Amino acid sequence: MDELKVIGKPIRRIDGKVKVTGKAVYSDDVILPRTLIAKVLHARYAHAKILRLDTQKAKDLPGVVAVYTAKDIKFNDKYFRMGATRDTWVLAEDYVRYIGDMVAFVVAEDEEIAEKALKLIEVDYEQLPVVATLTDAEAAEHLARGDKPGNVAMPLVVERGDVEKDFAEATVFVSGKYSFPSLHQLHLEPNSATAVYEMGKLTVYCASQVWFHIREDISAVTGIPEKDIEIKPMDIGGAFGARNDQPLPVFTALLATMVKGTVKMTNSRLEEFLACRPSLGMDIEITMAADSEGNFLSKKTKLLSGFGAYSSDSDAVTAIACLRADNNYRFRSVYIEGTGLYLNHAPTAAYRGFGNPQMHFALEQTIDKLAVKLKMDPTELRMKNFMHAHETTIHGFKPQTNGIAECMNKAKELMKWDEKKKNSVKGKGVGVAALIHCSGSRAGKPEFAGSSAHLRLEGSGALTVLIGECEMGQGAKTVFAQIVAEELGVDPQQVNVIMGDTALTPFSTGTNGSKLTINLGNALLHACKDLKRKLTECLRERIGTGPVIVKDGNIYGEYTGEYVMSLEEASARACYARNGQAFLGVGIFEPKADLGDRTGYGNLAPAYPFGIQMAEVTVYDDGSYTVDKLVSVHDIGKVINSQMAYGQLYGGVMQALGSVTMENLSINNEGIYQANTILEYKPPTILEMPEIEGALVETIDPYGPYGAKCIAEPPIIAIAPAVANAIYDACGLRFEQAPITPALVKKKLMQKQRGANAEEEA
Amino acid sequence: MDKQMAEVKIKINGREYRDRIPSDMMLIDYLRKYRLLTGTKKACGAGECGSCTVLLNGKPIYSCITLAIQASGKTVETIEGLSDGDELHPIQEAYLDAGAVQCGYCTPGFIMSTKALLNKVSHPDEKCIKEALAGNICRCTGYHQIIDAVKLASEKMDQEADINER
Amino acid sequence: MNVSKPQTIDDAVLFLTEHPDAKIVAGGTDLLPRINQKLEEHAELCYIDDLPEMCEVRAEQDGSIFVGASIRLAEVAEIKILTKYTGFLQAASKVASPQIRNQATIGGNILQENRCMYFNNQVPWSDVNHCFKWGGKQCFQYKNSKECVALFQSDVAPVLISFGAKAVIRGSEGIREMPVKDLYMQAGLKNLAHNDILLGVKLPPLFKTEYSAYVRKTIRGSFDFPLVSCAVRVCVDANIIKDSRVVFGAAGVMPAELHMSNEVFIGRKIEDLPLLADELQPAVSKIIAPFQDTRINAAVRKDMAKEIFIKAIAQICQGN
Missing domain, CATH: 1.10.150.120 ([2Fe-2S]-binding domain)
Known part of the structure; x- marks a missing residue:
C-alpha cells in the first residue's frame, strides 16, 4: 500500500468553522415566517386513569390555534417503530403511565399563549399505584400497566454449553449483586423541531440519529407517504443514543399537518429529563465458576432491566447487556436470564454503550473478586482468559483482529501497574477492567445489513459526499472527507459532506452501534473507486486522454505516469462532454455480519473493538475519595483521525466517570425524577477531570476501511468497573452499586470501622 | 393586561442597539429573537450549564438568567463578535x-x-x-x-x- | 410578568409599598432560574441594581466596613480593605460558578431562598409531593413537620454571622441595623418587611489577631450548593483565644451556630485548638438538621459537618 497522506492525520474537523463562530444552525436556531408554537400537556401523575379531559377553555383562549387530545389524532396508535412490543401511543388515551406521558397538544400564536392554554386544560385523574423500582416490578404486587398481564416486558433465557456440568467441575466460585442506575444522555442541545406543511407535503427541520426512521415515524402518524416528507438535517448538539427514538420531531410534524401550517416545538430542560428516553437501569446478579488455576469455566447471570412505561429500544439494549460482555472471555458455558420490566417512568433506550456499560460494571467486578480469591493479579487473570483473533466466541462473534493483549500491556505501562501493585500506598488503589464491543453491530436491526454512500463530482469540480447518517459531533463528516481526500488526493477541507437530507442522500438505518467509520467508510471507499472508474473511462473515451488514473488531485497517464490535467479541469471537460451530467460514484458495503438467531447467537458485526481501562483512586478516612488517574487504551483498528479519536476517548471516559461517581436520575417511589435539573443530575465539570492517559492500538482489521474499526462507544464501557475495582484495591470495600457516592463510601467505611472496633473490644 | 415594555440600550459586539422589549425578557431571548444572534445557546434556562455564556461589560455571565434590562447601558459580547469577516479570532x-x-x-x-x-x-x-x-x-x-x-x-x-x- | 426598575432607593421603597406582590430581583441568579423552571410565578418584579447606596464599600468611623448589597461575589476578592476577612473571601469565591459570581450579589446570596429536592426538583405540572413550599399541606423531609424545613445553603451568610456582621436595612421608616443572624426565621422566612431593602452588610473591625476560615463540602467542584459548610473565626491575644464563633451553613432552615465553642475555646492556647475541636464533635453533630437529598442522607451530612469543622480548624491553625 502507498503511504497514507490524509488517513491517520489529525485533520481539523470540516464542520468546525461554523461551530466556533456561532454560525452552525441547530434546530432551535431555525426561524421561519408564520411559525406557530406547540406545547405538550404532560401527565400529572406517573400512573393514573384519565377520568375527564376538557380542553374547551384552552381552545377559547385568544391566540390558541388548536388543542388536540388522543381522540383528535387519527393514527394515535401508530407511533411504535421502536421496540418489539408495539404498544405506545402518540397521546395517552385512557391511562397515563409516566410523569412525562403526553395528554394533549396546544398549538398557539406564541409560547406564552401556549403555556397559558396548557393551564386551562382540565383533567381529572384517578391515581393508581406506581411501580417505581425493579424490585417492585419483579414482585408484581402492582402492575405498571393495567393493559398487560404482568410487569414482564421481555423474558430472555439463553444457555450455551453445559452450565451444570461446568459448575460441578469448578472449584472456585464468586458472585455479586450489582445495580446500575438509569442515566440521562444529557446532550446539551434540547430537542427542537420546526415542521412546514404545504399542500400535502412536509418538510421537517430537526436533529436525529435516524433521519429515515424519523421519516417513517412521521409518515405513520400523519398518513403522509414517505416520498412527500423531507427531513432537513440540522447541526446536532450531541446525541449519545438519545436521538434514536425522539417523539418531539414526529409530533411537531403531526401538528403541522393537522393545522396545515408551520409549527415549532422545543423541549424545556425538564422535558428533556422527563419525556425523553434515558438509559436502562439494571440489577444484575452474577455467579462465576472457575478452576483453581483461574480458568473461567462457567457463569450464571440474572438480569433485571427497567423498560419504563412503554418499550423503545429497551429490548435490544437488554439483549446486548445480557450477552456482549461474555464474548471477551473463554467461558465454556454460560446461563443468562434477562427480564425486561415495565416501570412507571419514561421509556428507556440507547445510551452510548447500549447496555454494555451496565453489564461490564457487574462482570468486570466479579472477575476482580475472583482474582482476589485466587490471589492473582487481576490483569494476569484476565490475560489468561481472553479470547484471541480468529476464534469464535461463546455467542458467535468472529473477530478478525483482537488487540486486547497489546491494550493490556500498554495500559499497565501507562498506569505503572506493576510498580504500584508492588509498592502499595495506604488509601491508594488501582483497578482494571477490560471491554469488548461491536463495530457496526446489527443486533436487533431487522433491516438490511449494509450501507450505501454516494460521491458526486460536478463540472465545477465540487466534490460532495452524500450519506444518510448523521454528524452529531463525533466527527463523521471529517472522516468521510478524509477518505475522499485520500482516494482522490484533494484537500479534505474542500470536500462537501451532506449527511442526512432525506431528499438527497441514500437510505440509511441510523447512526448507532459505532458503525459509521466501518460501514459507511467502506461504502464511501467503494463510491470513490466507482467515481474514479467512471471519470477515467469518460476521459479516455470522450476526451481522448488514453488510459489515465486519478492521483494527488490530478490526472496522470496510467502507464506513462505523466501529468495530463488537473482533476478540476478533468471534471469540467468530462461533465461537459457528457452534456453537463455530473459523475455519481455509488458505493455499497455489505458486511459479513448477521442478525443473530433467536437466542442472540451470531457474528453481529463486521469487526470488534477491544480495550483496557484502568483507574487510580485515593480513598480517605473520612469516606471521600478522588479519582486521580484514568488510563484508557483501545484497539480501534486503523486510526483515521488521531485527534478526533482521542476526542472520543476523553469524552467517553468522562461520561463514564460521571456515571460511576455522581450521575443518577434518582427516581423516587412516586415516579418523580428527583435529579431533573442539570444541577442535580450532576454531569462532571472540568474540575472533576482527573489525569487521563489514552492510547490507541492499531490492529488492521481486514473488514475495516484502511483497517479501521470504531472508537465512539468503547471509552464509556469499562471505566465504572475499573473505578470500583480501584476503590476495592484502596480500602478493601466493594461497591456493587453505582454511582459510588460519598454517602455510600462513608456508610461502608463507618461500618467497617465499627466492625474493626468491635473486634478489638472482643 | 398588556405587558409592560422597557427601553433597552445595549452595545452588542461594538454596535449600539435601542429596542423596546417586554420588561421580563431574558437577555438570551433578546439576543436570539430580537437581534437574531443565535450563536448564543440555551440549554438549561437556569444557569447550570454555561451554554448561554456572553460577556457583560467584559465579564462572563449566563444570559439565560439575566434580564435584558440588566444589560441596558452596558456592553455585551457574543460569539458572533469574535471573528472578523472570514478571519477567525x-x-x-x-x-x-x-x-x-x-x-x-x-x-x-x-x-x-x-x-x-x-x-x-x-x-x-x-x-x-x-x-x-x-x-x-x-x-x-x-x-x-x-x-x-x-x-x-x-x-x-x-x-x-x-x-x-x- | 412585569419588571420595574426604580431609579432611587426612595422610589424602590415606595414601589414595594404600593406593590405588595412585587418581588425584589438584583443579580437574579437565585430567583430567575426558579421562574424559568416554572417553580415560581410572579406578576411583578422590582429590579434593584446600580443604586449608589448599595454599590459602595467604605470604612466607617468605628473601623467597621460597609459592603453594599449590590457588590458582586466576584468583586469581593478585589476589595483591598476586605483582604483580612479571610473566611468572607473564601466563601464568596466558592459560590456556584465563575459566571454566577459575576452576576450574584452579596445581598442576594444572604437572602437566597431555602432549597430542598422536593421543591427545587418538583415537576411543576404534577401535584405529587406538593410540600409547604409549594403551597401544599405537608413536608416530605419530616412527615410530622408543621412547616417547611428546606435548607438554607448560602455560603456567605455563615461567614458573615461568624464575623458578627450587621445587616443595614432601608425600610419605610428609614435605615436600621440588625445582626445578620437575625435575618433568618423558621420555615425559611426572612425577618424583613415586604418593603424593606437590604442596603448592605457591616463587618465589625477585626480583632488585633484574628483568623477565619470557610470550608464546604460539595459533590462537584463547581456549580453545586454546599451539602454542608462551616465558618470559623478565632480571635487571639498573646496566643490565648479571646473569642470565637463557629457557624454551619446548609445545616438546617438557617445557619446554625455552635454556641459551645467559646466555652471550650476561650482562655485556651491556639495550639490546643485541634484537640479542643475534637471535644466539640458531638455538639456539631447535634446542631446539623437531619436532612436528605438525592446524594446524601442525614447521617452522612452530620459526619461531613464534623469533618469540615476539623478542616476549618486546621486552616485556622495553619494561618496561626
Missing part, C-alpha cells in the same frame, strides 16, 4: 487546532469564557484555566482538548501581539 483557531469542538453546542459559551480569561490572564496555568471554565459544561470532549485549546490560544494571542508590536 486566535481563540477560535485554537479550538479548531486542538480538537476542542465536537457537537459544538457548548463551544460558543466556552470560547466566551476563554476570552474573558485571556483578557485578564495572558498565560494561565492549568489550574487557572480549569477554574475559569468551571462554569461551562461540555458533554462531548471530556474537557481534555479544551484545556489544550486555551493554552494554544494563549500562545497564538502572544504571537499576534508580537506582530502588532512590530
